[in-house]
Amino acid sequence: MKLVYCPDCQDLVRLFREDRRCKCGQSGGHYEPNGRDAVLWGQAIPFGLDNFELGRALQRRPEAGLGRAVSFFIIPRQSPRISYQEQDSNWYWERYQRTGLYEDMTTWLKHKAWESWGISLEGKVGRYAKK
Numbered sequence: 147m148k149l150v151y152c153p154d155c156q157d158l159v160r161l162f163r164e165d166r167r168c169k170c171g172q173s174g175g176h177y178e179p180n181g182r183d184a185v186l187w188g189q190a191i192p193f194g195l196d197n198f199e200l201g202r203a204l205q206r207r208p209e210a211g212l213g214r215a216v217s218f219f220i221i222p223r224q225s226p227r228i229s230y231q232e233q234d235s236n237w238y239w240e241r242y243q244r245t246g247l248y249e250d251m252t253t254w255l256k257h258k259a260w261e262s263w264g265i266s267l268e269g270k271v272g273r274y275a276k277k
């Protein structure tokens with residue numbers, strides 16, 4: 147399964163079809179309908195967890211001592227299964243409501259202006275996806 151890690155709040159959340167976001171709300175994502183590809187936003191860093199090893203470790207959970215190790219790996223910056231999306235102005239508005247930061251307000255206003263000018267946000271990518 148895929149998870150996303152947020153470098154700001156160090157939260158780690160599992161992806162589902164519905165949007166998930168980290169504790170601070172800066173990073174998140176969801177699975178595409180095919181259940182394999184994922185769309186992320188913000189500073190989300192994708193991780194993979196070996197489902198088979200997880201199942202085996204759960205089955206063989208010891209009463210005491212050391213538990214069984216489960217492999218957990220960071221997904222490379224370039225992955226055909228991961229894409230990044232720019233958020234619309236509502237998302238920036240919600241972030242500004244959460245943080246109350248001046249810089250989040252100006253970011254929200256900028257995105258709102260781009261939308262009202264009809265500037266397409268397609269093709270913009272998150273900073274971790276830049277080549």
Ligand SMILES: [Zn+2]
Pocket residue numbers: 152153154155156157168169170171172173
């Ligand atoms: Zn966060």
